[in-house]
Amino acid sequence: MLELLLTVVIAPAKILIASAKGNEHLRSPQMREYRRICEFLEGRLFSAGAHSFPQMRMRRGYGASLVILVVYVNDIILTGADLHELSSLKGFLHEQFRIKDLVSLNYFLGIEVSYSDSGVLLHQKKFIHDMLESFQSSSCTPAFCPLELNVKLKAKVGDPLHKPEDYRCLVRKLNFLTHTRPDINFAVQHLSQFLQFPCVLHMQAAIHVLRYLRGTSDYGIFFNSSPxxxxxxxxxxxxxxxxxxxxxxxxxxxxxxxxxxxxxxxxxxxxxxxxxxxxxxxxxxxxxxxxxxxxxxxxxxxxxxxxxxxxxxxxxxxxxxxxxxxxxxxxxxxxxxxxxxxxxxxxxxxxxxxxxxxxxxxxxxxxxxxxxxxxxxxxxxxxxxxxxxxxxxxxxxxxx
Structure with missing residues (x-):
């Protein structure tokens, strides 16, 4: 996720283009397609950085031009300052793969992207609303903070949950949300300690995080355009x-x-x-x-x-x-x-x-x-x- 954030921050012209490969949602075909994309990029002299994850590929063009791709199975983010270079690469990708050009990056892996004159905002408003609905909390009273100040959670204290899988599912979703919401990171880290034997008090604390998110559902992490x-x-x-x-x-x-x-x-x-x-x-x-x-x-x-x-x-x-x-x-x-x-x-x-x-x-x-x-x-x-x-x-x- 850090590399996605750096892609947003560093891209000189702040131009982001998303391409999505349309395949059946089967794991094996998707992985084969991912390997084909990686082999194609290597043939085009794209390489993973020495210190980056293999999902990120980059290539130096003419002068100081840098083209960066982030590949997740068969979804691709393509960014760079040279529009001609980007257009040429998209053409080659379309020849090899049946890509769908989504033009600007607005949504990727559950993360929404908004732009302003001062920078870029990454948020997960839709994901939050879906999560609130799945836990019957769409109409809950918003809370001011993720955790209550005076609540000290301990392991195996209180009545055990009748359906502990609900707690685990909720904490797992909250953990995914921390990609753009560092404000709930401590709360999620704290709640994650009780996944094995969750109790009623732990679930109440997790629901309190949902109440906080209902009041801040459009919040996200902002990257300014400072050089x-x-x-x-x-x-x-x-x-x-x-x-x-x-x-x-x-x-x-x-x-x-x-x-x-x-x-x-x-x-x-x-x-x-x-x-x-x-x-x-x-x-x-x-x-x-x-x-x-x-x-x-x-x-x-x-x-x-x-x-x-x-x-x-x-x-x-x-x-x-x-x-x-x-x-x-x-x-x-x-x-x-x-x-x-x-x-x-x-x-x-x-x-x-x-x-x-x-x-x-x-x-x-x-x-x-x-x-x-x-x-x-x-x-x-x-x-x-x-x-x-x-x-x-x-x-x-x-x-x-």
Whole structure:
């Protein structure tokens, strides 16, 4: 999904063209068709980047022209700045495969695309409405936030669900929705911990997320049209937040051009003995992500400046990262966490302190009260079409 987001952000002319191959919905024929498409692209000198997934293929044309394709079975996104190159490639694809040219990218894998003068908005409004209908929640009262502040969910507490498969189905759908809705990522991560033995309280919390989505169904993630392709990274954790295991929740956000392109909310795999240790572990995950993102951008021909700023709100964690001297209080931390020090020494990133009030990752590590939730929501670029400057269009400028 990150590569789809980067395709939207980096495409120089913001021109996106979708082609859909019309085949029977059978898995084996689809996979054979997918392999044929990949072989055809290799023959046309399209290759997967060294650090990207095989679903993404790219080719350098004349000058600085770059053509990028994202192939999912037999659905294709085609983008680039050279319209002649794109038209020629579509012609070759049509000769080899019975493609249907959908012209502008408006819908792909359940994700809807809207355009404005200031950028592109990816959202899943239709998916949300279908989900609300399937769980008889189309007329429910909207909630202000994804999770209630005072509810502490624990495993195997309360009456077990009569039909646990309903809970699993709902959480699975919510998880898919996190591709464009980082604001529910923490809630979904929290609810996913109870899939094996869900109880009534867990289902009530999941329905509360649905109530929140009913009031924010048109929200999506926005990518601005800024030409500044610089990276910024934020990381944070909520120490010992799990009521069952006392493990910490950690998260990170990676911004490109001020737009959120990668994020994660996850419970840490080990117990941290202090808040500083928990935040240092979160920092190591963020550094690993930005290492990969910078290499992926290199595949696109985007040179990332060194010393990518990484922001953390804990001075002790920053001190651990900067100080390579062995210390009694940090000797138990695994060596893989010291990956941060290694990348810091390489010059990949620079460490900065950020105040608690400006720590946007709070939205990914804990349930927040309404005003704070919506403040960070806007900082992450999760907006509704009404928030965008200029008229919202179905297709980009210059495309039918």
């Amino acid at each position: 500044d392709l610089s990276l910024r990274v934020f990381c944070d954790s909520d120490w010992a937040s799990c009521a069952d295991s006392r493990r910490s929740d950690s998260g990170f956000c990676v911004f490109l051009s001020g737009s959120l392109i990668s994020w994660k909310s996850k419970k840490q795999s080990v117990i941290s003995l202090s808040s500083a240790e928990a935040k240092y572990r979160a920092m190591s995950k963020a550094v690993a992500e930005v290492t990969w993102v910078s290499r992926l951008l290199g595949d696109f021909g985007v040179s990332c400046s060194s010393h990518v700023p990484l922001f953390c709100d804990n001075q002790a964690a920053l001190h651990i990262a900067r100080n390579p001297v062995f210390h009694e209080r940090t000797k138990h931390i695994k060596l893989d966490c010291h990956f941060v020090r290694h990348k810091l020494g390489e010059g990949l990133l620079s460490l900065h302190h950020v105040s608690n009030s400006a720590q946007v990752v709070d939205l990914l590590t804990k349930a927040l009260p309404g005003p704070a939730h919506y403040f960070y929501l806007r900082k992450l670029g999760v907006l509704s079409p009404s928030n965008l400057r200029g008229a919202v269009r179905i297709g980009p400028v210059g495309i039918g």
